[in-house]
Amino acid sequence: MIRVLLADDEAMIRAGVRAILAAAPDIEVVAEAGDGREAVELVRAHRPDVALLDIRMPKLDGLAACEESRRAVPETAVAILTTFSEDAYVARALGGGATGFLLKSGDPYELIAGVRAVADGGAFLSPRIARHVIDELGGERLARGASARTRTEALTAREREVLGLVGAGLSNAEIARRLHLVEGTVKAYVSAILDRLEVRNRVQAAIVAHEAGLVEAGPQGP
Numbered sequence: 001m002i003r004v005l006l007a008d009d010e011a012m013i014r015a016g017v018r019a020i021l022a023a024a025p026d027i028e029v030v031a032e033a034g035d036g037r038e039a040v041e042l043v044r045a046h047r048p049d050v051a052l053l054d055i056r057m058p059k060l061d062g063l064a065a066c067e068e069s070r071r072a073v074p075e076t077a078v079a080i081l082t083t084f085s086e087d088a089y090v091a092r093a094l095g096g097g098a099t100g101f102l103l104k105s106g107d108p109y110e111l112i113a114g115v116r117a118v119a120d121g122g123a124f125l126s127p128r129i130a131r132h133v134i135d136e137l138g139g140e141r142l143a144r145g146a147s148a149r150t151r152t153e154a155l156t157a158r159e160r161e162v163l164g165l166v167g168a169g170l171s172n173a174e175i176a177r178r179l180h181l182v183e184g185t186v187k188a189y190v191s192a193i194l195d196r197l198e199v200r201n202r203v204q205a206a207i208v209a210h211e212a213g214l215v216e217a218g219p220q221g222p
Helices: 011-022 036-046 062-072 087-095 108-119 127-135 138-153 157-167 172-179 183-197 202-211
Strands: 002-007 027-033 050-054 077-082 100-103
Touching (some): 002 036, 002 108, 011 108, 027 036, 027 108, 036 050, 036 062, 062 077, 062 087, 087 100, 100 108, 100 127, 108 172, 127 202, 138 202, 157 172, 157 183, 157 202
Parallel strands (some): 002 027, 002 050, 050 077, 077 100
16 A cells, blocks of 8 residues: 655645545555645654655745655655646756656546656656656757657667656556566666666656657556
8 A cells, every 4th residue: 555645735635636546546645734844744753655745835845845855754755746847846856856746737647657656666757747848948859859869779679668658657567567577577677778878767767758759648557
């Protein structure tokens, strides 16, 4: 069971997110917070698998709460939940230790998939956010796309397939089911991909996948 802390200063938003997560049999909301300071305290108290933090909260915003939570309980993964998709927020969130960035207005499956991915030790960037980050590169976009395609050409066909699914936000377990592989094999592929692309984590690999055009359009189900 994936234990989740949910933090948002709007009670109706918390209720909606809680209802979506309740539809997943493997996810349980164990605590809720109405501000960032309370969220950090509850992370310390409950040590959840995932802290799902709104980006804008009183007392302490979600980005600062992310940084404090990661310092206090490093084993708790953090996903940022927001209605804002500015790339500046994404950069700061990832720099603060978040491994997920989800839009409140996104597909409900994205929320569940994102929680599962970060709980599994992976990363999840909402496809709309990933697209925004890439689009904001402006004139560098085409050059980066060409560079990404060149970098991914060094991968095997199976590695490119795995990379595309990483870019779609699937966890190792979901990729294993999709490709009919054992999870340990997927982990080995992901590790090899990170090394060969010379990126530090799955989020950076996901961005390369989007730039290289390896990610299919639309939400990816298991």
